[in-house]
Amino acid sequence: MSGIIRGGEMLMVIGKLGSGCTTFLKTLVNMREEYQAVGREVWYNGRSATEMKSHHPAEMVYAEEDDIHFHGLSVGTTLRFALNARTPIDIHNRSRQLDDNVQILLDLFDIAHVANVSVGNGYIRGVSGGQRHRVTLAEAFCTQASVMAFDNPTRGLDSSTALRIALILREYTIQILVLSEGRVVYFGPTSESKQYFQDLGFECSTQTSLTDFLTSMSGNPKSRHVHPNHSRRPVPISSLDFEQRYRESLTFLQLSNSTTDLRNRMLSIFVGIITDPVLTLQIEPRFIAFRDQFLAREKESRVYHWSVFVLSAFIVEIPFTLIVGLVYWVSWYYMTGYFYSSERAGYTFLVYELFHIFTASVARLIALIFPTIGAA
Structure with missing residues (x-):
């Protein structure tokens, strides 16, 4: 109790x-x-x-x-x-x-x-x-x-x-x-x-x-x-x-404003931060597969430039990234009892979505640098 x-x-x-x-x-x-x-x-x-x-x-x-x-x-x-x-x-x-x-x-x-x-x-x-x-x-x-x-x-x-x-x-x-x-x-x-x-x-x-x-x-x-x-x-x-x-x-x-629950609120932020990079690891295997395909065929035939490949991969992932971020943010933000005002909630949502896009971009960068999925 x-x-x-x-x-x-x-x-x-x-x-x-x-x-x-x-x-x-x-x-x-x-x-x-x-x-x-x-x-x-x-x-x-x-x-x-x-x-x-x-x-x-x-x-x-x-x-x-x-x-x-x-x-x-x-x-x-x-x-x-x-x-x-x-x-x-x-x-x-x-x-x-x-x-x-x-x-x-x-x-x-x-x-x-x-x-x-x-x-x-x-x-x-x-x-x-x-x-x-x-x-x-x-x-x-x-x-x-x-x-x-x-x-x-x-x-x-x-x-x-x-x-x-x-x-x-x-x-x-x-x-x-x-x-x-x-x-x-x-x-x-x-x-x-x-x-x-x-x-x-x-x-x-x-x-x-x-x-x-x-x-x-x-x-x-x-x-x-x-x-x-x-x-x-x-x-x-x-x-x-x-x-x-x-x-x-x-x-x-729903968390209250007690000292214990404030710690739990901070813990929920920490969990959200460390969970997001783990979820974005799902991007790396597919991106590496597409990268290898581009290097083996499209690059040599010069069908399109490498910047087009990177930009398209980034744009295609944006809707999924935003949807996943929205689902997690809604279930986390209101459940833990943060400020319900539109200014506070909107600002937090914007920051979290930008963080979600950032971690996804870092995952693609890592996939570009390392030669294999295991190394990445």
């Missing part, structure tokens, strides 16, 4: 029970004690998980699915205590700022009317289950952590409250990760997720929400609906099938 979450982005993790969503979230916020081992590494703005745990443990917060609080404290006191623990002591008007921030959170999560009511729990009466869950979410916001993970944040909330929470979180750019039995089924922009699975052959009815549609992709195959007009490659069934199709897709191959 590999990916990147940029600053200011929100990642929505979707999957049926047992898909590994909770495990993924806990690993993301560096809660690894209950796991035997974590095979890969998570980097936080260039810092390793070990460094974050040693020097910046408070920058990562995990909001449990279960609402665990001090049942005797009121809602307002709970939030004030959390804010008080994370607010510097040397700021101006600290007490007033705490009061203002508490009120903002109470209004934001619509729990201001129960600010003086005890939080309670399953045995001691207090606020309702939905209100208690909103206190859990508000308390996580009090930490002002750099990385916050919410496990099933809309559980137990009515539809209007769930919508309110969703609107709060929608201020961030949303990426979606769909898991199935611990395998990545999809990871990419929310706007492209529905079309991605529809292209695989699945149908999303007008009555089905995007979340339910994506969850069905990680659930029971019987809950999925195949489009009746789908006649291309068979639709994936198992989680392994979904993972293989995802790794073959342009969504997976």
Whole structure:
């Protein structure tokens, strides 16, 4: 599993029970004690998980699915205590700022009317289950952590409250990760997720929400609906099938702006440069055959000058050279996520085509110099 979450982005993790969503979230916020081992590494703005745990443990917060609080404290006191623990002591008007921030959170999560009511729990009466869950979410916001993970944040909330929470979180750019039995089924922009699975052959009815549609992709195959007009490659069934199709897709191959992917982008340029001369080796055997024919017959009979032979060989190869360069450039340039503007793309295309013509010309020059195909 590999990916990147940029600053200011929100990642929505979707999957049926047992898909590994909770495990993924806990690993993301560096809660690894209950796991035997974590095979890969998570980097936080260039810092390793070990460094974050040693020097910046408070920058990562995990909001449990279960609402665990001090049942005797009121809602307002709970939030004030959390804010008080994370607010510097040397700021101006600290007490007033705490009061203002508490009120903002109470209004934001619509729990201001129960600010003086005890939080309670399953045995001691207090606020309702939905209100208690909103206190859990508000308390996580009090930490002002750099990385916050919410496990099933809309559980137990009515539809209007769930919508309110969703609107709060929608201020961030949303990426979606769909898991199935611990395998990545999809990871990419929310706007492209529905079309991605529809292209695989699945149908999303007008009555089905995007979340339910994506969850069905990680659930029971019987809950999925195949489009009746789908006649291309068979639709994936198992989680392994979904993972293989995802790794073959342009969504997976599209590179981001992370340091690792920038290296991969540079590597793709290097591969294009070293691949092109290898492909142009196909020109040498045929050109040498034509050269030997020219030297044995046309040169002696003086049918045409040697410059005509060289120029014609060069002109004839131009269309094929341009077509091959176009096919490679299209599959390379857009797949690796370079600039889509016409100026940048056009300039890159022109340079690559000129390079393709140059390497083909060098191949002919080598074929002219050496006497045999083996020597060339």
